[in-house]
Amino acid sequence: MQIFKSQDRLAEVIEINPKLLPVINRFNISLGIGNQTIADICKQKEIDKEFFLAIINTYHNPEFFQELDPKKFSPLELVRYLHKTHEYYLNYTIPKLDELLDNLIESCEGSCGNIQMIKTFYNKYKNELKVHIDDEEKRVFPYIETLVGRKEKPVEFSIHKFEEEHTNVEEKINDLKNLIIRHIEPTYKNNTANEFLFELYRFEKDIRDHARIEDNLLVPLVENIEKQIKRT
Incomplete structure (x- = not known):
């Protein structure tokens, strides 16, 4: 590519x-x-x-990988970018998915039990995503800012610990997609369901790439700073 x-x-x-x-x-x-x-x-x-x-x-390009030179780049640049991404998810993507799912439910004729089940699954995923974002904003990003500012040495937390705990939230989107594709009852408007599904596919790719940026770009930069501080 x-x-x-x-x-x-x-x-x-x-x-x-x-x-x-x-x-x-x-x-x-x-x-x-x-x-x-x-x-x-x-x-x-x-x-x-x-x-x-x-x-x-x-x-x-899913195959692209470039490790940023720690002598040229500050993790704070990545933190600012990732924060913008979180704002995009919270202020645009999630409200858009909420709206599309509401439209799907409104288009349903009949008992609509499966669509209500999809909404329950979606709401659970949405809450988990918000917890994940909140953790990065309140714990991970401040840690990185403190580390870069050399205000203190890392003690109870490390970027390696973040990498181990890093939740692959995109897996839940795949489960939701499969639930819709395989098990939704045909009591809805096709175009309305398709629109919701298309948005899920788009969001899934964005989330997957977001995780790759954290794992392949952010983590190596922060690890480098941690090693430098430990040597001092």
Whole structure:
């Protein structure tokens, strides 16, 4: 699969993979970008182009892997990006899924017991996702900020512990998708159900890529800082 480079025009990148738009938005880049290259826009927005390329290529290509140079990148850049991603999930994706599921339930004719079961499963997943995000925002990210600021040495927590505890929340989305595809009763409007399912597929990919960024980019950077502090 294609690897994007700094001389590529960002408009052409979007044409190749429009699903990158929400990712690009997390860098405060909006539409109306003209024919500027990635390098041009990153310079204009004061974004590190290598970091930007690492993120969009990770989302675009499941086989892509680039370990960021700890001498050039601060984990705080990744933390800011991941925080933007959490905001996108909480303020857009989840409300959108809520709306689509409500539309599906309203379109149902008959007993609709299976759709209500799907809503129960979905609500349970949604709550688990919010707990996962809250843990990262209140425990993991502050730990990284403290570590980078050299305010104290790591004692009770480490990024390795976070990696071990890291919940693969995308697995629950797959369960929900299969529940809909295999077991929903045909008492609904097809297009309404399809729309909800399409959004689940899109969100599943985003969540999976989000986890890859944490595991492949964030964890190695933080581990490097932990090792440096332990040597002091």
